[in-house]
Amino acid sequence: MEHRIASILCCVGLRGDSNGVLEQSTRLALTTGAELHVLHVVKPLAEDVMNTLKANIRNQESLEGFMRQRIDMAREQLQTKLDEFFQHHPDDQQALASRVVSLEVLEGYPASVINEVAAKQSHDFIVIAANKHGLTASYAGKVAKGVLKRSHIPVIVVPGPA
Numbered sequence: 001m002e003h004r005i006a007s008i009l010c011c012v013g014l015r016g017d018s019n020g021v022l023e024q025s026t027r028l029a030l031t032t033g034a035e036l037h038v039l040h041v042v043k044p045l046a047e048d049v050m051n052t053l054k055a056n057i058r059n060q061e062s063l064e065g066f067m068r069q070r071i072d073m074a075r076e077q078l079q080t081k082l083d084e085f086f087q088h089h090p091d092d093q094q095a096l097a098s099r100v101v102s103l104e105v106l107e108g109y110p111a112s113v114i115n116e117v118a119a120k121q122s123h124d125f126i127v128i129a130a131n132k133h134g135l136t137a138s139y140a141g142k143v144a145k146g147v148l149k150r151s152h153i154p155v156i157v158v159p160g161p162a
């Protein structure tokens with residue numbers, strides 16, 4: 001039975017260098033003809049921060065607007081990161097960009113959200129950064145370890161730049 005790679009979940013962080021993850025996932029999508037779904041997960045605010053916000057922003061609409069603004073800002077940053085990545089690949093820009101079919105920003109605990117999205121959307125692979133550098137590069141970061149531990153599909157962990 002032949003298993004076709006149809007859908008890849010590319011998990012991009014906004015801090016640090018995400019070019020390695022974008023490079024590997026777009027090349028894999030281009031090679032296999034798979035769709036590429038780009039995801040960033042915004043960590044929830046700490047409980048004490050939320051309590052402070054609730055105490056100081058009494059208007060519920062304003063508070064909800066602030067929370068939406070966090071997600072919107074992350075989406076803009078993710079789009080900028082993706083645009084900059086494609087600009088650095090002028091010869092392949094159109095082909096690489098054509099593989100990206102969705103860009104999504106969600107809030108929650110990253111490893112859990114990534115695995116939930118992968119399962120719900122029936123992705124075939126997850127591509128994620130190791131988020132460790134230097135001598136500890138052989139060890140995945142906290143989020144990557146959490147994804148690896150819970151995933152029911154293959155996970156490609158991309159090391160950071162040397």
